[in-house]
Amino acid sequence: MLELVDLSKKFKQFYAVKNLNMFIEKGEIVGLLGPNGAGKSTAISILSSLVEPTTGDVRFKNSSIIKSPGPIRNVIGMVPQEIALYDDLTAEENLQFFGRIYRLSGVELKQKIGEVLELIGLTDRRKDVVKKFSGGMKRRLNIGVALLHNPQLIIMDEPTVGIDPQSRNYILETVKRLNREKEMTVLYTSHYMEEVEFLCDRIYIMDQGNLIASGTNEEIKRILSAEKTIEIKSDRINEVFVQLLRNDATINSVTEGEKVVTIIVPKGTKAFGTLLKYAEEAEIELNSVDVQEATLEDVFLHLTGRALRD
Amino acid sequence: MKGIFLAKIKMFMRNPWTFLIMIVMSVGFALILGGSGNFTTISVPLYATDESVRESMVGEMLDESDAYSFKWLSEEEMMGQISSGKAEVGVELQENDFNVIVGVSSQNTKMVQQTIKEAYTKKAQYSQIFTEADATTSSEKEQVQDELEAALDEPVFGIQSNNFRGSNAVIIDNTFHTLFGFTLFFVIYTIAYNVFYILTEKKDGIWDRVILSPVRKWEMYTANFVYTFITGYLQVAIVFLVFRYWIGVDFQGRFIESLLVIIPYVFAIVALSILITGLVKTVQQFNAVIPIVAVSMAMIGGAYWPIEIVQSQFMLFLSKIVPITYGMEVLNGVAVYGYPVEDLLFPISILLLMGVMMTGVGIHLMEKRHV
Numbered sequence: 001m002l003e004l005v006d007l008s009k010k011f012k013q014f015y016a017v018k019n020l021n022m023f024i025e026k027g028e029i030v031g032l033l034g035p036n037g038a039g040k041s042t043a044i045s046i047l048s049s050l051v052e053p054t055t056g057d058v059r060f061k062n063s064s065i066i067k068s069p070g071p072i073r074n075v076i077g078m079v080p081q082e083i084a085l086y087d088d089l090t091a092e093e094n095l096q097f098f099g100r101i102y103r104l105s106g107v108e109l110k111q112k113i114g115e116v117l118e119l120i121g122l123t124d125r126r127k128d129v130v131k132k133f134s135g136g137m138k139r140r141l142n143i144g145v146a147l148l149h150n151p152q153l154i155i156m157d158e159p160t161v162g163i164d165p166q167s168r169n170y171i172l173e174t175v176k177r178l179n180r181e182k183e184m185t186v187l188y189t190s191h192y193m194e195e196v197e198f199l200c201d202r203i204y205i206m207d208q209g210n211l212i213a214s215g216t217n218e219e220i221k222r223i224l225s226a227e228k229t230i231e232i233k234s235d236r237i238n239e240v241f242v243q244l245l246r247n248d249a250t251i252n253s254v255t256e257g258e259k260v261v262t263i264i265v266p267k268g269t270k271a272f273g274t275l276l277k278y279a280e281e282a283e284i285e286l287n288s289v290d291v292q293e294a295t296l297e298d299v300f301l302h303l304t305g306r307a308l309r310d
Numbered sequence: 311m312k313g314i315f316l317a318k319i320k321m322f323m324r325n326p327w328t329f330l331i332m333i334v335m336s337v338g339f340a341l342i343l344g345g346s347g348n349f350t351t352i353s354v355p356l357y358a359t360d361e362s363v364r365e366s367m368v369g370e371m372l373d374e375s376d377a378y379s380f381k382w383l384s385e386e387e388m389m390g391q392i393s394s395g396k397a398e399v400g401v402e403l404q405e406n407d408f409n410v411i412v413g414v415s416s417q418n419t420k421m422v423q424q425t426i427k428e429a430y431t432k433k434a435q436y437s438q439i440f441t442e443a444d445a446t447t448s449s450e451k452e453q454v455q456d457e458l459e460a461a462l463d464e465p466v467f468g469i470q471s472n473n474f475r476g477s478n479a480v481i482i483d484n485t486f487h488t489l490f491g492f493t494l495f496f497v498i499y500t501i502a503y504n505v506f507y508i509l510t511e512k513k514d515g516i517w518d519r520v521i522l523s524p525v526r527k528w529e530m531y532t533a534n535f536v537y538t539f540i541t542g543y544l545q546v547a548i549v550f551l552v553f554r555y556w557i558g559v560d561f562q563g564r565f566i567e568s569l570l571v572i573i574p575y576v577f578a579i580v581a582l583s584i585l586i587t588g589l590v591k592t593v594q595q596f597n598a599v600i601p602i603v604a605v606s607m608a609m610i611g612g613a614y615w616p617i618e619i620v621q622s623q624f625m626l627f628l629s630k631i632v633p634i635t636y637g638m639e640v641l642n643g644v645a646v647y648g649y650p651v652e653d654l655l656f657p658i659s660i661l662l663l664m665g666v667m668m669t670g671v672g673i674h675l676m677e678k679r680h681v
Contacts, residue, residue, distance in 0.1 A: 050518055073522050080515035088321045100313030101523040129324075145519070 001026045001185060002047065002153065007056035009042050016042040018209040024153070024187055029179050031200030032189040033296065039209040040189040041081060044155050048076055077151030081158045083138045084145070087131040091122050091141050094130060095148060102149040112148055120144040121170065136167025143171065147178070153185045154178065160195060175199055193296040205300060212303045220299055227252060229298045230271060232261045233287040241282035248274065255301060264302060311525070314533035322541065328503055329541060332496045336549045339492040341557070353379045354422055355388040355400045363403045367436060371429040378425060401426055483646050485559060490641040491613035493549045494634050498579055498604040501542040505583035506596050508534055508676070513593065531673060535580060542576045567644045567651060574661035575637035581668035582633060588675030611635040636661045
């Protein structure tokens with residue numbers, strides 16, 4: 001359906017996106033994962049025809065959208081990271097405005113507004129001005145606006161930023177429903193691993209403008225199939241302990257958190273005795289040592305040496 | 311385009327405060343600072359030696375005077391006001407004569423004297439006419455007076471009067487100057503803060519959504535341009551209407567012309583706001599730049615003080631590149647100098663040219679910027 005070929009975007013001397021290759025098939029939910037500044041928003045601005053790439057091409061149904069953006073604009077619904085709504089208008093008036101710009105009118109517009117309000121759970125608040133809405137309600141309406149014209153492909157740029165867990169769950173369930181019931185293709189960008197793991201059939205991971213991994217959930221986790229993650233918890237983790245871990249050649253990665261240190265070691269490594277020895281040397285008491293299955297977070301850590309939300 | 315326009319109107323109706331505040335500011339400043347012009351009359355105390363003078367034609371004429379507010383007082387009260395400095399001048403009226411008592415000698419002394427003299431002259435004229443008409447009783451006098459006034463309403467010969475002045479003569483009318491100056495100044499804010507919404511809409515991603523829709527960009531710009539122009543023009547029209555019908559400034563009979571010649575100025579200010587929106591990068595920058603531009607333009611362009619009193623050649627040169635100079639020129643031309651609109655085509659053309667150029671460059675800059 002949509003293909004990005006060797007796509008690059010350069011701002012002055014800085015590459016926001018570098019040689020990006022990816023594809024989206026009809027009916028898929030594809031995740032674009034990466035920390036802030038990874039180049040996700042630039043990539044989706046290019047593939048939705050809002051920004052021209054420096055080099056490369058975006059092909060929609062085998063035609064370049066760089067030369068002719070019309071076909072893709074007709075079928076996409078865009079949910080920007082910002083709340084792209086008029087604060088002084090009600091939910092219904094916002095939907096009327098965005099419906100009208102898609103040439104909807106009369107009964108058709110009214111019916112569509114009703115459907116969308118029902119889907120995003122704001123029917124009861126249709127007459128309220130947006131500035132009185134909670135963050136979660138604004139996010140839901142932000143999504144609703146993009147659904148008015150029945151898009152085939154919906155592009156969501158971090159649609160759950162800054163909202164409460166209930167609203168987040170509601171949005172994730174809504175995205176699932178749109179994909180399942182209306183067969184909408186979804187491109188979902190986020191820096192929340194758990195959202196992408198929950199929603200997406202396939203995932204692309206970006207960092208500093210580069211694509212660093214891609215595949216299904218399982219395929220990506222298999223990158224760490226030869227390794228295991230160990231989480232060590234203590235109330236008094238100190239620098240000596242962390243340094244001992246870092247100096248150990250059998251440990252591939254060490255990440256320090258608050259009262260927790262996460263290490264990645266090759267499978268088969270007998271680390272327990274070593275950890276106890278280091279704890280004794282650093283004069284700390286360990287609360288727990290958990291061996292975990294690899295997560296996408298671990299994969300990102302492994303590939304970049306940084307946590308995803310750094 | 312209609313959808314965008316309707317949404318803007320709805321938002322305006324829901325939040326008209328900036329617009330209303332700017333109207334109040336325009337009217338308030340023009341009233342306060344222009345108040346020393348035609349809006350107030352000078353109070354002059356009067357004392358009549360004979361009560362019949364007050365009932366006579368002289369008394370009636372003085373009571374109806376527009377130029378001065380004559381107050382009937384006792385002799386002591388009048389003298390008290392003059393000696394305490396509350397009144398510059400007072401008048402003692404007798405049956406066929408008058409005395410002007412001067413406290414502070416000023417231009418008003420002669421003007422008051424002139425007004426009183428006119429009243430006595432008219433009284434003498436009527437008295438002579440009554441004698442010639444052999445009218446002795448009061449009913450006969452009234453009949454003659456009615457006939458005379460009826461005849462004067464339909465004169466045999468019409469008289470047209472005209473003032474003459476040199477081509478370089480300057481008229482500075484404080485009432486019009488403050489009214490026009492502050493109206494043109496405050497409308498800049500209303501227009502600029504409406505255009506500024508383009509910047510916030512772009513920042514919030516609303517424009518991205520519209521770009522992806524079947525609506526064309528020219529429709530978006532046109533809807534914003536038309537809406538901003540209408541709100542700006544509406545503000546000017548409301549301020550002028552307030553002064554015309556509430557305060558009583560008659561625009562020298564050129565009210566409609568004044569409303570027409572201001573159109574190119576509003577157009578140029580919308581264009582200037584688009585240019586500034588294209589030049590700045592953030593909302594904060596816009597908020598900082600607009601007051602600087604508006605105030606400096608008002609100072610340079612003669613909205614705060616008449617451009618005619620400026621001597622510096624450099625300032626006069628700068629005034630040629632700000633729209634407010636030409637806005638003041640066309641309004642003064644129509645309402646103060648009484649020029650026909652054809653004589654104002656030069657400043658009107660410059661405003662239109664400025665408008666076209668600044669719109670073009672402004673939109674180009676906005677489009678060039680990465681969204």
